[in-house]
Amino acid sequence: MxxxxxxxxxxxxxxxxxxxxxxxxxxxxxxxxxxxxxxxxxxxxxxxxxxxxxxxxxxxxxxxxxxxxxxxxxxxxxxxxxxxxxxxxxxxxxxxxxxxxxxxxxxxxxxxxxxxxxxxxxxxxxxxNERWSASLRLGRPWVTAKWAASLDGRIAAADGTSRWITGAEARADAHRRRAAHGAILVGTGTALADDPALTARDGERLLPHQPIPVVLGLRDLAPGAALHDHPRPVLRVPSRDPRAAVAAVADAGASSVFVEGGPTVVSAFLAAGLVDEVLVYLAPTLLGGDRLATGDIGVPTIAAQRRLALREVHRLGDDLLVVARPEGAPGSGGLHTSPDPGTPSTRPTEGD
Known part of the structure; x- marks a missing residue:
């Protein structure tokens, strides 16, 4: 076996x-x-x-x-x-x-x-096959939300630069996690500002499995965007509604989607209650400013906070990966800590 x-x-x-x-x-x-x-x-x-x-x-x-x-x-x-x-x-x-x-x-x-x-x-x-099994139970693709941030929760400096907050080990882990999902999603804001490739790579080599690249939003991609060179056709979802994106991902034949952002898109998925797992890469640095990992997710008071259950914590070089799930969700218990990467992730505004 x-x-x-x-x-x-x-x-x-x-x-x-x-x-x-x-x-x-x-x-x-x-x-x-x-x-x-x-x-x-x-x-x-x-x-x-x-x-x-x-x-x-x-x-x-x-x-x-x-x-x-x-x-x-x-x-x-x-x-x-x-x-x-x-x-x-x-x-x-x-x-x-x-x-x-x-x-x-x-x-x-x-x-x-x-x-x-x-x-x-x-x-x-x-x-x-956890994500596949969960997608049957949920009636929709499994959604993983990922971002990389400083210890004070910023994903970019005041001028918008973000390459690189996290180190090479964290970024390699992120690419492996991309490859474990059926689709990878960003908003048009990130697609236009960062021109991400959205491929899953080991260094410069493409990994055998490439997730479907998905772009959510109303604006068009630039004619020379790196996404046009992706080995799989880009799935455009001309909407601001994360539910529309999830439905489109399911129609495209994927049982899981890796949401990388940026903050507007990640926050929309969180606010809609569509996130089954959160991956946060934390770098030991401080940036300050207003470039936060998330915006309004529908939490008006501390009593309404979205509690998560820690599932894993990994050290990746100088960075930490925190894996958490909504409290009460299947697989949300049992904290595991390890100095090893274990599996992967990525970030919304680190550009690719």
Whole structure:
């Protein structure tokens, strides 16, 4: 199962389908094949693994899968039927399928006489697909809001310059977090002022997965904007309403969106109650002035403050990454501290 999880993590993140891996073992425990789901419309992990063995070679085999085999016909057929037809004798899976349209594979397999064992490393599998699972529950894409700031909460100096408040380790972490989302969003103000690329990079190298670049607002992009060179087409949302942006992201096939700003856009998402996770990179510096990370988010009194539950704190070079979620939200408890990056983030006005 750990190998299946490793395989799953190589699949694209942030889309309408989960990351899934499969290991196919022979009756004697030998490795027959491995499979991974590579995105919407491609074979599911089980079908991918089965396609790598000759006909009849999977009779009596065990399929170890990170997600309950689907029992749904969409762009591909149900994995439950494919496993039964191949003669697989046992299926071990980690996470039950939270999608009511696809669930039921375990029941179909058992009814066909296949031994089914569920829940192996379920917590790790659920963590891998947390945003995808949450998007099913929420009925909309998962929203992460991110900014980088000085200790006094400023995202830029008085003249508007902001490169760089945080250090190289924090920025690298941010790019990895971009790549873990289906879309990345800024407002037209940030797009025009900072000319961001909105790509996910490791140094100068583009990471394998690139989120859909989304620009929210009424103004047009400059003809020579860096966004025109993004490897994926820019999704323009001609509105000021964050709900319109979330709907457009869902229609574009993403189950999560990374909101980088600037402050007007981040504040609009916060005020609308659309933020599921907050990532704040804090640099040990002071800037003063009025370039604050957020503006009005609908908190008139201290009694109305938006309480967050700390989930993680990481030290990244000289900077800190604070990960928090609205109190009472799933996964909002259990503070974890670490000197390691763990995973990624970005900032609204650091320009790219």
């Amino acid at each position: 750990r190998r299946a999880l490793e395989l799953a993590a190589t699949g694209p993140a942030g889309g309408l389908n989960p990351q899934v891996g499969c290991v196919l073992l022979g009756p004697d425990g030998s490795l027959l094949a491995e499979g991974v789901h590579r995105g919407a419309g491609s074979p599911h992990a089980e079908a991918d693994a089965l396609s790598r063995v000759p006909p009849g070679a999977a009779v009596g085999a065990t399929a170890v899968v990170t997600l309950e085999p689907c029992d749904h016909t969409g762009r591909t057929g149900p994995c439950s039927t494919a496993l039964i037809d191949a003669g697989v004798a046992r299926v071990v899976f980690a996470q039950p399928d939270p999608n009511p349209l696809a669930a039921g594979g375990a029941a179909r397999l058992r009814a066909a006489g296949v031994r089914v064992d569920a829940g192996v490393l379920a917590d790790e599998a659920e963590a891998l």
